Amino acid sequence: xxxxxxxxxxxxxxxxxxxxxxxxxxxxxxxxxxxxxxxxxxxxxxxxxxxxxxxxxxxxxxxxxxxxxxxxxxxxxxxxxxxxxxxxxxxxxxxxxxxxxxxxxxxxxxxxxxxxxxxxxxxxxxxxxxxxxxxxxxxxxxxxxxxxxxxxxxxxxxxxxxxxxxxxxxxxxxxxxxxxxxxxxxxx
Amino acid sequence: xxxxxxxxxxxxxxxxxxxxxxxxxxxxxxxxxxxxxxxxxxxxxxxxxxxxxxxxxxxxxxxxxxxxxxxxxxxxxxxxxxxxxxxxxxxxxxxxxxxxxxxxxxxxxxxxxxxxxxxxxxxxxxxxxxxxxxxxxxxxxxxxxxxxxxxxxxxxxxxxxxxxxxxxxxxxxxxxxxxxxxxxxxxxxxxxxxxxxxxxxxxxxxxxxxxxxxxxxxxxxxxxxxxxxxxxxxxxxxxxxxxxxxxxxxxxxxxxxxxxxxxxxxxxxxxxxxxxxxxxxxxxxxxxxxxxxxxxxxxxxxxxxxxxxxxxxxxxxxxxxxxxxxxxxxxxxxxxxxxxxxxxxxxxxxxxxxxxxxxxxxxxxxxxxxxxxxxxxxxxxxxxxxxxxxxxxxxxxxxxxxxxxxxxxxxxxxxxxxxxxxxxxxxxxxxxxxxxxxxxxxxxxxxxxxxxxxxxxxxxxxxxxxxxxxxxxxxxxxxxxxxxxxxxxxxxxxxxxxxxxxxxxxxxxxxxx
Ligand code: SF4
Ligand code: SF4
Numbered sequence: 001x002x003x004x005x006x007x008x009x010x011x012x013x014x015x016x017x018x019x020x021x022x023x024x025x026x027x028x029x030x031x032x033x034x035x036x037x038x039x040x041x042x043x044x045x046x047x048x049x050x051x052x053x054x055x056x057x058x059x060x061x062x063x064x065x066x067x068x069x070x071x072x073x074x075x076x077x078x079x080x081x082x083x084x085x086x087x088x089x090x091x092x093x094x095x096x097x098x099x100x101x102x103x104x105x106x107x108x109x110x111x112x113x114x115x116x117x118x119x120x121x122x123x124x125x126x127x128x129x130x131x132x133x134x135x136x137x138x139x140x141x142x143x144x145x146x147x148x149x150x151x152x153x154x155x156x157x158x159x160x161x162x163x164x165x166x167x168x169x170x171x172x173x174x175x176x177x178x179x180x181x182x183x184x185x186x187x188x
Numbered sequence: 189x190x191x192x193x194x195x196x197x198x199x200x201x202x203x204x205x206x207x208x209x210x211x212x213x214x215x216x217x218x219x220x221x222x223x224x225x226x227x228x229x230x231x232x233x234x235x236x237x238x239x240x241x242x243x244x245x246x247x248x249x250x251x252x253x254x255x256x257x258x259x260x261x262x263x264x265x266x267x268x269x270x271x272x273x274x275x276x277x278x279x280x281x282x283x284x285x286x287x288x289x290x291x292x293x294x295x296x297x298x299x300x301x302x303x304x305x306x307x308x309x310x311x312x313x314x315x316x317x318x319x320x321x322x323x324x325x326x327x328x329x330x331x332x333x334x335x336x337x338x339x340x341x342x343x344x345x346x347x348x349x350x351x352x353x354x355x356x357x358x359x360x361x362x363x364x365x366x367x368x369x370x371x372x373x374x375x376x377x378x379x380x381x382x383x384x385x386x387x388x389x390x391x392x393x394x395x396x397x398x399x400x401x402x403x404x405x406x407x408x409x410x411x412x413x414x415x416x417x418x419x420x421x422x423x424x425x426x427x428x429x430x431x432x433x434x435x436x437x438x439x440x441x442x443x444x445x446x447x448x449x450x451x452x453x454x455x456x457x458x459x460x461x462x463x464x465x466x467x468x469x470x471x472x473x474x475x476x477x478x479x480x481x482x483x484x485x486x487x488x489x490x491x492x493x494x495x496x497x498x499x500x501x502x503x504x505x506x507x508x509x510x511x512x513x514x515x516x517x518x519x520x521x522x523x524x525x526x527x528x529x530x531x532x533x534x535x536x537x538x539x540x541x542x543x544x545x546x547x548x549x550x551x552x553x554x555x556x557x558x559x560x561x562x563x564x565x566x567x568x569x570x571x572x573x574x575x576x577x578x579x580x581x582x583x584x585x586x587x588x589x590x591x592x593x594x595x596x597x598x599x600x601x602x603x604x605x606x607x608x609x610x611x612x613x614x615x616x617x618x619x620x621x622x623x624x625x626x627x628x629x630x631x632x633x634x635x636x637x638x639x640x641x642x643x644x645x646x647x648x649x650x651x652x653x654x655x656x657x658x659x660x661x662x663x664x665x666x667x668x669x670x671x672x673x674x675x676x677x678x679x680x681x682x683x684x685x686x687x688x689x690x691x692x693x694x695x696x697x698x699x700x701x
Contacts, residue, residue, distance in 0.1 A: 040648065041655040051659065120658040139655050164647065165294040166640020170633040172573035175600055 031083070032060035038079045042071040043119035044141030046093070051119065059084070067091045071140070098158040099140040105130045107152035114144035114153060209448040211585040212440040213620045215372050215539065217411065221498055222375045226383060226507035229522055235277050235303045235513035236550040238290045239264045242272045242345045249301060255282045258312035260489045262335075263301055272337040272347045272553075275489040276312075277511035280305040289549050291535040293542040300550070303513065317487035326354070326398045329484060333398070336483035337490045337553075341475035342366065342377075342444075343536055345554035348476055352398050355465060360399040364453060364464075364471040365392055367408040367415060368437060368444030371537025374557045376494040377474035379507045381408070381415040384478055385422040391481035392472075396430065399470050403431045405453055409443060410436040441539065442618040446471050448587050460614050475556075496557035497523045500565055501531045510551050516558055517547040525560055532566045534559040539619040574627035582621035582631060588614050592621035592631045599638030604645065607638045615639075 036056035047068035049055040058064035059080060066080045067089040074091060081088040103114070103123075108130035115123045115131060122138045125131025133144075133153075145153050169175045240246035247264035251257055257276040264274040280303045288300040318324055318332060334349035354360070365388070369377045381388060392404055408416045416434050423432055437443055437452060447458045449471065456467045464471050472480075475494060482488045491512055498505040503524035510519055516533065520526070534541040535549075536556055551558070582592035590611060598607035612635060621631040 036656075039652070041652040041659065043655065043659050052656070119662065120655050121662050122658070137655075137658065139651075160296070162290075162292060162294060162296045162298060164644070165292075165296060166644055167293065167633065167636040169600070169637050170573070170630040172630065174573040174575070174629075175634075 029057065029060055032057045034083055035059050035080055038072070038076050038083070039069055040072045040076065040139075042139040042141050044071060044139070044143065046070045065089065070096055099142075099155045100135055100138040100158050101133050101140065101142070101144055102135075102154050102156050103131050103133055104152045104154065105132060107150055109150055111149060113147040113149065117143045117147045119143060208438070209443075209451045209587050210589055211587045211620060212442060212448075213585050213623055214439070215441055215623060217439075218372045218498070219375050219378070219411070220373070221496055221505050221507050222378055222412070224506055226376075226379045226494060226509060227522075229508040229510045229514060229519060231278060231305045231307070231309070231511065232514045232518040233304070234283070234515075235280075235305065235511060236288055236515060237263070237274060237277065237301045237303060237513040238288070238550065238552055239274060239285075239299045239301060240290075241274065241512070241553045242339045242347055243270065245271050246298070247271060247274050249285055249299075251282050251301075253282055253284055256280070256306075257282060257303065258310050260315040260487075260491055261312040262337075262489070263303075266337075270347055270350065272339045273335065273489075274301075275337055275491050276303060277491040277513050278303070278305045279308055279310040289546060291542070291544055291549050291552055291555065295545045300513075311488065315487040315489065318484050321394060321484050322397065326400060329394065329398050333480055333483055335489070336479075338476065338479050338483060339490070339553050340473055341479060341493055341553065341556070342473035343540070343554050343556050345552075348472070348480070351465075351470060351472070352395070354399060358465050358468065360401050360465060360470045361403060361468045362454075362470070363392060363396050363399065363401045363404045364450065364469055365404065365406040365477055366444055366446070366449055366471055366473050367406055367412070367419075368449060369412075369474075370409060370439070370441045370444040371539055371541075371556075372441075373498045373559055374496045374537050375498075376496045376507055376556060378412050378415055380474050380478055380494055381412070382418050385418045387481045387485075388474055388477050389419065389422055389426070389428075390485060391477035391479075392432075393428070393430070394480055394484050395470065395472060395477060401470065404433070406432065406434045407437050407449055407453060408434065409439045411439045441620065442587060442616070445587065445616055445618060447616070460611065490553060493551070493553065493555065495519065495551060495555055497559075498557060499534070499559035499561045501525060501560040501562050510555075512553060513550045515547070516544075516549050516551060519551060519558065520547060520560060528560075530563045532561045532563055534561065539623070540617060573629050576627055576629060579626060581624040581626065585620040585624050587618060587620065588616060590615055592625075592635075593629070595638070596629060596631045596634040599634040599641075602641070604638055604642045608642060612638055612642070 036053055039052040039056060041052050043051045045051065047055045047064070049058055049064070055064060055069065059066055066084060066086065067077045069076050070091065070093045073095050077091055078088050110125060110128040110130055112125065112127055115125060119141060120137055120139055122134045123131050123144065124134065140158065142155060145155065239249060245268035247266050249264050251263050257263055258279045259276055261276045262273050263276045266273045282301060283304050284302045285299060287297040289295060289297045318329065321329055330349050330352045333352065338348040339345040340348060367377055367381055369375065396404055406419055416436055419434055435453065442448055443452065446464060450464055450467065450469055451457050454467065454469065458464060458467060479490050483490065492509055493512065494507055495510045496507050497519055502520065506523055508519060508522060528547050533544040533547060535544050535558060536542060538559060541559065576593045578593065586592055595607055595610050595612055598610065615635050617632050617635065619632050622629070625631060
């Protein structure tokens with residue numbers, strides 16, 4: 001009797017589980033999705049992969065290191081380390097200041113090569129018309145610089161807006177010590 | 189303590205007495221300029237008018253360099269919804285438009301219009317009063333208030349007309365005039381209530397008409413009995429057929445903060461993320477109400493404001509009626525202060541005001557007061573921060589019921605998500621917690637840092653999401669184009685094949701056609 005009822009229970013539970021896996025099946029790789037959400041979406045390829053999504057997939061399948069995203073910086077690396085449950089790793093490249101690309105329009109010959117290179121469609125222009133970059137859409141990936149045959153694209157520092165200014169930490173010793181402790185903690 | 193608050197809430201639920209907000213402090217008030225009549229500031233050699241003086245988008249200039257402008261002429265237009273236009277503070281010539289420092293803690297600048305006064309102060313002939321405003325449509329009056337560039341003059345600079353929009357689901361029954369002025373040193377609203385009593389009351393009537401409220405409360409802190417007297421006298425002389433009540437409130441900082449005042453007056457707490465409108469109340473500052481009067485009954489847009497010039501480094505502190513755009517150095521000179529060595533300038537009151545790095549910054553619409561303090565008195569109070577001793581003083585005084593010491597820890601350690609969970613964004617930055625902290629922890633500064641960092645993170649996240657969408661869209665487009673190209677190539681190949689192969693492929697002929 002006991003065997004029968006336990007067996008019956010196991011059967012029912014098994015059926016429920018089978019249905020649940022069907023019903024709640026998740027498409028794709030949830031870890032890669034989460035990592036992708038942490039990446040800055042600059043699409044610059046500095047990590048060695050052709051975009052943020054491929055890098056996220058490589059990290060999720062533990063093919064790539066967690067510290068290759070330069071624009072994401074330390075914050076992104078630590079978030080990924082937390083998610084993957086691995087030790088943080090220092091980023092070798094120096095922390096980048098936010099940049100945007102700018103076309104010197106009077107020198108542009110309208111060849112459309114940069115338009116093809118831009119991963120986020122931030123460049124507008126037509127053949128033989130000069131091109132311009134939508135500042136608000138540019139991620140600063142620098143992918144348009146090399147294709148330009150006349151070298152008329154500059155990388156400029158992203159202008160600082162007064163609306164986006166934010167208060168620095170208070171200038172007290174404790175706040176500084178706290179900050180240093182945090183930094184050194186992150187590098188171990 | 190708990191007995192008395194229980195008693196209070198009982199009294200309140202019975203409709204007796206009034207309730208009160210939680211916490212608060214009693215800093216020394218230093219209202220040195222309260223008993224002194226205000227003066228009109230002379231015209232400076234050049235007015236520097238920032239093209240953005242409110243929360244929201246910047247304005248677009250409407251005049252060019254070399255143009256002559258009248259006082260009250262609109263010189264910059266507001267396109268976005270949450271904006272307020274800018275008007276010429278006096279008649280004169282536009283000499284240049286360039287970036288100049290504005291009163292902002294960053295010390296950064298914004299485009300400003302430089303106007304050289306011609307000395308005549310001619311008012312724009314297009315500025316006409318709406319004399320019979322009582323018979324006028326409320327919407328028309330509100331549009332005039334919008335066109336007159338009026339923003340909250342209590343310091344927040346939020347465009348006033350937005351607060352006046354009527355909502356069918358939330359009718360406003362009470363207009364509250366905020367005559368509390370709880371910040372130490374500041375007395376500009378106090379002087380307005382004494383010197384412009386009639387105008388303030390008429391401004392209040394205009395506001396009541398615009399939102400169709402039946403009742404008004406004028407709230408005054410009990411350290412200004414003369415202001416309450418003046419208003420009562422004026423009210424009884426006018427024999428208004430409106431219900432207007434003058435309420436003396438206990439002196440306690442931050443009594444004048446909008447949500448705290450409404451809680452004290454009505455017993456209703458405004459939940460986080462809601463507006464006074466949702467409890468049927470409109471709250472306006474005294475200066476703003478006077479500006480509404482000027483715009484409607486006199487026809488003059490916002491071009492001048494009352495500014496308290498005070499602080500222990502000012503030899504002759506006083507209230508001045510100053511044109512917007514007057515450089516602070518010029519204003520301080522009226523009060524006998526010319527040398528700024530070892531002096532800190534504060535924009536606003538000592539509790540919530542911001543330190544400025546120079547005196548060559550113009551007065552703007554939100555300048556309630558400018559204070560000059562000896563650096564020694566300011567003592568950079570918070571240079572030596574000690575560890576938190578968990579005394580709990582900060583939580584006791586917080587009017588929002590926050591736990592400042594935990595919040596500060598989270599902000600200091602960059603644990604912003606935790607800070608958000610502890611309701612960082614509900615903090616009104618009143619400064620009570622920093623004021624009482626025995627360990628000298630600059631709590632509010634940490635909160636400002638945390639709020640800034642969170643805003644930055646949100647912006648970055650949004651940009652990343654947009655970039656991702658753009659890149660995905662591009663990939664889809666490229667795929668589509670490639671598919672199209674492949675299809676075309678196949679078609680072309682299929683068409684050309686029979687010709688190349690000649691006679692032996694008779695089956696393909698049918699397919700290609
Ligand atoms: S500054 Fe913020 S946390 Fe501190 S007492 Fe005021 S509302 Fe509370
Ligand atoms: S008042 Fe200062 S020392 Fe006391 S609990 Fe708050 S932060 Fe800590």
